Each structure stands twice: as structure tokens, then as C-alpha cells.
Amino acid sequence: MTGGVDCIFCDIVADRREGHRVFEDERVVAFLDARPLFPGHTLVVPREHHETLTGLPAETVGPFFERVQRITAAVESGMEAAGSFVAANNRISQSVPHFHMHVVPRNPKDGLRGFFWPRSRYAGEDEAEAVAARLRSALGE
Template identity: 60%
Template sequence: MASGARHNARMGDSASAKPCLFCEIVKGERPAHLVLDSADAVAFLDARPLFKGHTLLVPREHIETLPDLPEHMLGEFFAHARRLASAMEAALGAAGSFVAMNNRVSQSVPHLHVHVVPRNRKDGLRGFFWPRHTYASDSEAADYAARLRAAL
């Protein structure tokens, strides 16, 4: 299936198709704590973070998987991921970061997204059994997003 066909199928050209959650965030139709808002990509806090500050980076355009990402977008997209990984250390005092992506299998939203997660030694993340942490409040999440934005 061509990437344009995937785009149409996911975006809901028919009444029965589900709209893309991440496209709704990109368009401002669904609330999210934005960390990065650029011409080609958006990053926002994960609603179910592994650790506070866990950020999802998505292309503005609806692209389902990494193999579907056009060559001309690859460099800039991953430059954003690199900046986010650096921001985890600068803004949150993390010792490092975990950067990951799923393609179809375990991809909870069928819109390309890169997880950038702050990491510290002995933080409890082991293999692929990941604890989830929640923000105490919406204002705490907003504070994390603001700190990361400032570090970018």
C-alpha cells in the first residue's frame, strides 16, 4: 500500500474510519503538553509515561511507520530526537535517555512516533517490562513540558 493510501485509510476518509489521535494533537484538536512545535514535527508528553518527562516525537504529516518516512524528512526528524534526548539531561537532570520506536507491532497509535524517555541508574526500567508513572496533576505535567521546551 502506498503511503498516501495509508494516510487516507488512517485519517478517516470514510465515516467508519477512526481518526488518528496524534493527528488530532498536531492540529490542536486534542489537548497535549507540547514540548516542541516545529514546521515538520511536534513533540508532547506521553499520557502514560514510563518516567516523568517521557516525550513522543511525531511528524506533522500522518506517516505510519519509519519505512514510510520520506528520505528528505529523515535527517531533520532525528535531529529533533537528538535535541530531545539532550533536553532530558539539561532540563530534568536525567543521567541519560532511552530513545525507541515501534513499527506496527506494539505501535499503540498508527502514526510514526519516537519515544524519548529520561533515564537514571537504578530507575527500575528492566528489559521490556516497563513501569508506568503518572503526573500528580495537570500542572505538574505542564511544568515538565515547560522545562523541556526551555532546554530546547
């Protein structure tokens, strides 16, 4: 699928809208997030419009993530960061319905919190095994 209707990221990819590009090739475009968590916060998008990770064609996944890996190294190096946070929302909290990865430079004590809201534990081994079994079953479908 190409060229999402009224898609901000498709407009950036097609040069119809300004984006501070960091990288581009035949598969992806990477540009600075307009509302960064920290300077250097970069978004990596496939050139073709796919709304979610599960919508990416299988043959696209590997090459896409090879670029994410390269851009992550550049963000860490270029921003002199100790590490990075690399993440994607899939429908929920996805402000633009065009699949994208966030690459955020990180440093110790940078104040970033809240990405993994309330974490808890399973009630016990039985509950954990039941959840694992549900996921194994879904993978077998």
C-alpha cells in the same frame, strides 16, 4: 500523507486534542506521553501522518532525527537525567499508528526493564553469518 483518519497524534498536531507540548516547528510536534514511564517521557511525531519509520519519506528522515536529537538533549537536561532511552515501535506494539519516537529520561537503578525481552545468542558463527547474509540480500533488493 497528511491527517490520518481518527489519528490521536494528528489531532494533537492540529490542536483538535490536548497534548502537553514540549516543542513544535514546521516538521515535528513533541509532547508528553499520557502514560509516561517516568516524568518527562516525551513523544516526537512528524506533523505529516506516516504510520511507520519505513513510511517516512527519505528527505524527512534526517530533519526528523535532528529534532529527536535536540529533544533528547532537552529531556536529559530538563529532567536532570543521567541518560535516556530513545526508541520506536514499528507496527508491532505501536499503540498509535502514527510514527513516533519515545524519549525517556533514564537514571541508574531506575527500575526500567523489559524493553529487550528475551535476549539470546546465535547458535554459532554459521547461524550469525546466515542471518547477516539474509539482511545483506534484503538491502540489495
